[in-house]
Amino acid sequence: MYNFIMVMSQIDNPTKFIFLFQIFSIIILTVLHHFLCKEHKKFWLLLCAIPFIVFIVFYAFNIVKGNEYIGYQRYIGLGMMSVLIFLWGLASYFLTSYKIYTILIYILSIACIVESLIVILVTNYSPHLVNLSNYGWSESFEKTIDEFEKSYISRDWKEIDFDALRAELIPKVKKAEEENDEVQFAAAVYELKYKLFDGHIRVDIKDAQVFDEVKKSISGNNYGFVMFKDDAGEFVAVLADKTGESAEMGIHDGTIITKWDNVPVEEAVLDVKCIDDWYTFAYIENEEIVQPIFLSGVGGEEISVSFINDDGEEKQVILHSKGSIYSKVHSAIGKIYNQNVKSSNYYTCMLNDDCGYLRIKNEAMYQGDINEYIHALGGDYQMLREDLEAKIEELENQGMKRMIIDIRNNTGGYSYISQNIASLFVDEAMAPEAGYYKNGKYELYEKPRLLGNGRWSNIPIAVIVNGETCSAGDCLAYWLSKGDNTHIVGNTYQWGCAQATGGICILSNDFIEIRYPIYPSLTNECELIAEPKGDRKARVKLDYQITYDREAVLELFGNSTDDDILNKTIEYIASFE
Numbered sequence: 051m052y053n054f055i056m057v058m059s060q061i062d063n064p065t066k067f068i069f070l071f072q073i074f075s076i077i078i079l080t081v082l083h084h085f086l087c088k089e090h091k092k093f094w095l096l097l098c099a100i101p102f103i104v105f106i107v108f109y110a111f112n113i114v115k116g117n118e119y120i121g122y123q124r125y126i127g128l129g130m131m132s133v134l135i136f137l138w139g140l141a142s143y144f145l146t147s148y149k150i151y152t153i154l155i156y157i158l159s160i161a162c163i164v165e166s167l168i169v170i171l172v173t174n175y176s177p178h179l180v181n182l183s184n185y186g187w188s189e190s191f192e193k194t195i196d197e198f199e200k201s202y203i204s205r206d207w208k209e210i211d212f213d214a215l216r217a218e219l220i221p222k223v224k225k226a227e228e229e230n231d232e233v234q235f236a237a238a239v240y241e242l243k244y245k246l247f248d249g250h251i252r253v254d255i256k257d258a259q260v261f262d263e264v265k266k267s268i269s270g271n272n273y274g275f276v277m278f279k280d281d282a283g284e285f286v287a288v289l290a291d292k293t294g295e296s297a298e299m300g301i302h303d304g305t306i307i308t309k310w311d312n313v314p315v316e317e318a319v320l321d322v323k324c325i326d327d328w329y330t331f332a333y334i335e336n337e338e339i340v341q342p343i344f345l346s347g348v349g350g351e352e353i354s355v356s357f358i359n360d361d362g363e364e365k366q367v368i369l370h371s372k373g374s375i376y377s378k379v380h381s382a383i384g385k386i387y388n389q390n391v392k393s394s395n396y397y398t399c400m401l402n403d404d405c406g407y408l409r410i411k412n413e414a415m416y417q418g419d420i421n422e423y424i425h426a427l428g429g430d431y432q433m434l435r436e437d438l439e440a441k442i443e444e445l446e447n448q449g450m451k452r453m454i455i456d457i458r459n460n461t462g463g464y465s466y467i468s469q470n471i472a473s474l475f476v477d478e479a480m481a482p483e484a485g486y487y488k489n490g491k492y493e494l495y496e497k498p499r500l501l502g503n504g505r506w507s508n509i510p511i512a513v514i515v516n517g518e519t520c521s522a523g524d525c526l527a528y529w530l531s532k533g534d535n536t537h538i539v540g541n542t543y544q545w546g547c548a549q550a551t552g553g554i555c556i557l558s559n560d561f562i563e564i565r566y567p568i569y570p571s572l573t574n575e576c577e578l579i580a581e582p583k584g585d586r587k588a589r590v591k592l593d594y595q596i597t598y599d600r601e602a603v604l605e606l607f608g609n610s611t612d613d614d615i616l617n618k619t620i621e622y623i624a625s626f627e
Contacts, residue, residue, distance in 0.1 A: 059486065060177050060178050060201075060552055060553075060568050060569065061170070061177045061178065062177070062178045062179050062180065064108070064112055064179075064181075065124070065170065065177075065179065067108075068104075068105065068108050068125065068128050069128065069163070069166070071101070071104060072101055072105070072128050072131050072132060072135075072159075072163075073163070075100070075101040075132075075135060076101075076131075076135055076155070076156070076159055079094075079097060079098060079135065079138075079139075080152065082094060082097065083142065091142075091143050092143075094139065094142075094143075095139045095140065095142075095143045097139070098135055098136050098138060098139025098140075099136050099139065101131075101132040101135045101136070102132040102133060102135065102136045104132070105125075105128065105129050105132040108125075109121065109125055109129065112125070112181055114181055114183045114556055114560055115183040115184050115559055115560065116183055116256075116558075116559035116560035116561065117183070117256075117556075117560035120174075120556070120560070121181075123169055123173075123174070124166075124169060124170060124174065124176075124179070125166070126165075126166075126169075127162040127163065127164075127165035127166035127169065128162065128163075128166050130162050131158075131159050131162040131163065134155050134158050134159055134162070135155065135159070137155075138151055138152070138155040175551070175552065176552065176553075176554040176565075177552045177553075177568075178201060178552055178553040178554065178568050179554055179556070180193075180194070180197045180553070180554065180555045180556065181556050182194065182555060182556055182557055182558065183556045183557070183558065183559055183560050185557075185558055186227060186558055187223055187224075187226065187227040187235050187557070187558050187561075188220060188223045188224045188227050189558075190555075190557040190558040191219070191220065191223045191235075191238065191239070191242075191557065192216065192220055192223075193555075194242075194555045194557060194564060195212055195215055195216055195219075195220075195242070197553075197555055198210075198212070198246070198555075198566065199212045201553055201568055202246070202553070202566055202567065202568070203487060203549050203567045203568050203569060203570050203578075204246075204248065204549055204567065204578060204581050206490065207492075207577075207578050207581060207583060208246070208247070208581065208582070208583060208584055209583060209584035210245075210246065210584075215242065215245060219238050219241060219242055219245075222234070222237075222238045222241075223235055223238045226238060232257065232260045232561070233260055233263045233264045233267055235561075235562075236253075236255050236260055236261070236264040236562060237264050237267060237268050239253055239255075239557070239562055239564065240253060240264065240268055240325055240326075240327065241268075241323075241325055243325075243330075243564075244323060244324070244325045244330075247330065247331070247332045247546075247582070247586060248330065248332060248547050248549075248566070248567065248581070249330035249332060249520065249521075249545050249546070249547040250521065250547045250548075250549060250550075250551050250565075250566065250567045251330075251564065251565070251566045251567070252551075252564070252565040252566075253327070253562065253563075253564055254562065254563040254564075254565070255561070255562050256560060256561060256562070256563070257561065261327070264327070265326075265327040265376055266373075266374035266376045267374075268325045268326065268327070269326065269344075269347050269374055269375050269376040269379050270344070270346075270347020270348055270349070270374070270375050271347055271349055271350070271351070271353075271371035271372075271373070271374070271375055272347065272371060272372050272373050272374055272375035272378060273296060273346065273347075273349070273353055273355065273369040273370075273371060273372070273375075274290060274291040274294055274295060274296025274297065274301065274369065274372065275287040275288065275289060275290035275291065275296055275301055275303075275305075275346065275378075276288055276289050276342075276343045276346040276347075276375070276378050276379065276382045277307055277315070277342040277343065277345060277346050278342055278343065278382070278598075278603055278606075278607065279319075279339075279342045280597075280598055280599055280600050280602075280603050281597040281598060281599055282599065282600065283316070284306050284600065285306065285307045285308075285315045285316075285319075285342050286304060286305070286306060286307075286600060286603050286604075287301050287302065287303060287304065287305040287306075287307055287357070288303055288304075288382065288603060288604070288606075288607035289303070289378055289381055289382055289385075289607055290302050290303045290305070294372065295369055295370060295372070296369055299365075299367040299369065300357070300359045300360065300365065300367075301355070301357055301367075303604055303607070303608075304600065304603075304604055305357050305358065305359075306357060306358040307355065307356070307357045308356045308357055308358060308364055309354070309355070309356035309366070310345060310348070310349075310353070310354075310355060310356075311348075311349055311353055311354055312354050312356075315342070315345070318345060318348070319341045319342055319345045320341075322341045322344050322345045322348060323344070324337050324340055324341060324344045325344075326379070328380070329380075329383055329517075330545070330547065331517065332545065332546030332547050332580075332581070332582055332586065333543045333544075333546045333582055333586060333587070333588040334582075334585070334586035334587060334588075335542075335543050335587070335588050336517045336542050336543050336546070336588075337586075339386070339517075339542055340382075340383060340386070343379055343382045343383065344379065346375060346378070346379075347374075347375035347379065349371070350371070351370060351371050352368055352369065352370045352371070353368070353369050353371075354366060354367075354368055355367055355368075355369055382607065385606055385607050386516075386517070386541065386542065386606070387458070387459060387516050387517055387518045387542070388459075393409045393411075394409075394411075395409070395410065395411040395412060395414075396408070396409070396410065396437070396438065396441070397409040398441045398442065398444070398445055399445075400445060400448050400449070400450065401454065401616075401620055402620065403449055404449055404450060404451040404452060405450065405451075405452050405453065405454060405620060405623065405624070406442065406445035406446075406448075406450035406452070406453040406454070407453070407454050407456065408438075408441075408442070408453065408454070408455045408456065409456045410455065410456070410457050410460060410471065410523075410526065411459070411460060411461065412460060412461045412462060412463045412522070412523070413460075413462060413463030413464050413465070413467035413468050413471070413522035413523065413525075413526065414463040414464070414467070415463075415464070415467070431466065431467055431470040431501075432470075434467065434470055434471070435470050435471075435473065435474060435501070435502050438471065438474060439474065439505070442474070442506065450509075451509060451510075452509055452510040452511070452512075452623050452624070452626065453475075453506065453509060453510070453511045453512075453623075454511070454512045454513075454514060454616070454619055454620065454623060455475070455511060455512070455513045455514070455530065456514045456616070457513060457514065457515055457519050457523050457526055457527060458514055458515060458516040458518065458519060458540070458615075459516065459518040459519070460518070460519045460520060460522075460523030460526070461518075461520055461521070461523070462520040462521025462522040462523050462524075463521070463522045464483075464522055465483045465521075465522045465525040465548065465550075465571050465579070466482065466483050467522065468522045468523070468525040468526035468529060469482075469483075469501055469525070469529055470501050470502065471526060472526055472529035472530050472532075473500070473501035473502030473503075473504065473529075474502045474503075474504070474505055474506055475504065475505075475506050475507055475511055475530060475533055475535070475536065476504055476507055476529060476530060476532050476533035476536070477503070477504025477507045477533075478500075478504070478529075478532050478533075479497075479498035479499055479500050479574065480498055480499065480500075480501060480529060480574070481494050481496075481497075481498045481572050481573060481574045481576075482494065482495065482496045482498075482499070483550075483571055484496065485569075485570045485571070485572040485576070486570065487570055491576070492570050492572055492576045492577065492578065493576060494572055494576060498574045504533075507533055507534075507535055508535060509535060510535055510537070510623055510626035510627070511530070511533065511535055511536045511537070511623075512536075512537050512538075512539050512594075512619050512622060512623040513527060513530045513531070513536055513537070513538050513539065514539050514540055514615060514616065514619055515527050515538060515539070515540040515542075515543065515544045515590075515592075516540050516541060516542045516544070516615075517542040517543065517544070517545060518545060519540075519544040519545055520544075520545040520547070521545065521547060521548055522548070523544070523545070524544050524545055524546065524547065524548040524579065524580035525548050525571060525579050525580065527544050527580075527590050528548075528573070528579050528580060528589070528590055531590045537593040537594060537622070537623065537626070538590060538591065538592050538593050538594075539592065539593065539594045539595075539596070539615075539618075539619045539622060540592055540595065540596065540615070541595065541596040541597070541598075541615055543588040543590070543592060544580065544588070544590060545580070546580050546581065546582055546588065546589070547567075547580060547581065548571045548578070548579045548580035548581065549567035549568075549569060549570055549571055549578060549581060550567055550568070550569035550570075550571060551565050551566060551567050551568070551569075552567070552568045552569055553565065553566045553567065553568040554566075594619075594622050596614075596615055596618055602614075
């Protein structure tokens with residue numbers, strides 16, 4: 051129930067208005083009928099037409115320019131309700147069976163309300179719609195920042211300086227508008243997303259060609275390789291071209307790069323913005339890992355690069371761009387993130403004589419029956435807990451004395467499922483998902499409660515995470531980290547974004563849509579789970595971070611299929627009794 055209240059509370063004001071107007075209209079008209087039905091039938095019929103007239107006016111002002119289907123789909127149920135009310139008036143005017151028509155209209159009106167709620171909250175999941183499609187680029191962009199300042203759930207927690215965002219980004223949008231440069235406009239939107247460091251902020255560019263151009267534009271130029279920093283602090287060339295200009299100059303996998311555009315690489319990398327259409331690096335610790343990759347695309351049509359050649363001497367060359375580095379950047383990040391077992395969700399096995407393994411790919415409901423939705427409302431997912439208990443009991447029967455929980459590349463889902471999973475391994479009360487933000491404070495609707503029994507809170511557990519441990523996966527990592535027996539392991543930190551979405555800003559002519567979080571996921575202390583504060587420091591620290599020497603870097607970005615992270619985690623957890 052509290053989840054439903056939380057969702058309903060954030061519905062945008064125009065939608066709330068038309069909902070409430072239609073509902074109160076039918077109630078008021080029912081009352082007025084008793085006073086007007088005999089002597090003022092025409093006047094009562096006129097009153098029955100008002101909801102339809104109001105809806106037409108409302109729809110005219112709220113239609114989404116450039117994509118009328120969004121408004122049509124969102125409001126069709128309420129539009130039908132206004133038509134039904136008018137037909138109810140006609141039926142009562144010409145016929146005498148008022149009670150029958152009233153009952154029928156009430157049933158159909160309830161169906162229309164339910165249909166509208168399903169479209170808004172389930173089909174489109176956009177309870178908070180901000181329609182800026184009638185404004186130009188710069189004005190819709192500025193109003194988007196205004197809206198974020200009002201309704202973005204992490205705005206104060208992250209200490210975002212919205213005035214600084216306006217000062218830096220609005221001139222770029224105005225310039226793009228003056229030059230009618232759609233790619234430049236889209237790039238500014240991606241930069242806004244970057245500066246909010248939130249993976250739950252999603253940018254949807256409707257023009258496929260513009261999207262293709264902008265994602266290549268923001269990634270930079272391809273000079274034949276990307277860089278990765280090893281644990282000695284050296285910048286190693288990886289994914290280097292086997293042929294072409296850079297190869298002919300002597301740069302290959304393993305080459306140490308020393309300067310970029312005549313600046314030492316350790317200095318040049320500090321100013322790099324890791325702006326991407328897909329990947330988000332909320333934690334500064336993760337961004338520092340990938341900054342050398344993004345630095346590899348920084349430059350113009352040509353770039354001066356210094357490196358240590360095979361004779362051990364520093365050499366300076368000029369390299370020319372051969373197009374976008376987008377695919378190399380994504381390949382490199384994929385190499386960092388892709389080491390995980392490709393198994394089914396909730397897969398279990400024994401890794402050796404005493405170490406069990408549990409793989410969690412997401413926190414989605416896995417049966418989809420009515421019982422699961424009942425559990426969702428209450429937050430107590432006993433069905434899942436019992437299923438996992440049976441699987442882990444089987445591992446115990448096989449000799450399990452320690453365990454690895456693998457949540458790398460976890461795509462998220464429902465945070466209450468995260469809590470139910472974690473409750474098997476951590477003996478602690480947990481705050482329910484539903485919360486709210488009011489008067490500068492985050493608050494819970496309910497007090498923390500115990501779910502499972504922490505049955506396996508007395509054995510060593512290693513939790514493997516990475517930069518794609520997302521959303522509810524972030525929540526799972528947080529709750530698991532509360533156990534004295536758990537150890538967080540990874541080559542990168544988690545994603546760092548766990549707040550629930552529901553807001554959507556539709557910019558000029560529906561050229562771009564931006565979805566963003568408006569609901570809080572809270573800890574027992576009423577703090578946001580996972581989201582970093584203004585310093586962007588990770589909230590859940592790694593107990594053991596896997597790093598790479600020069601040889602390991604080459605293996606990481608080579609063709610090896612070994613899961614070295616899992617192997618190192620097995621060695622790490624074996625040292626705990």
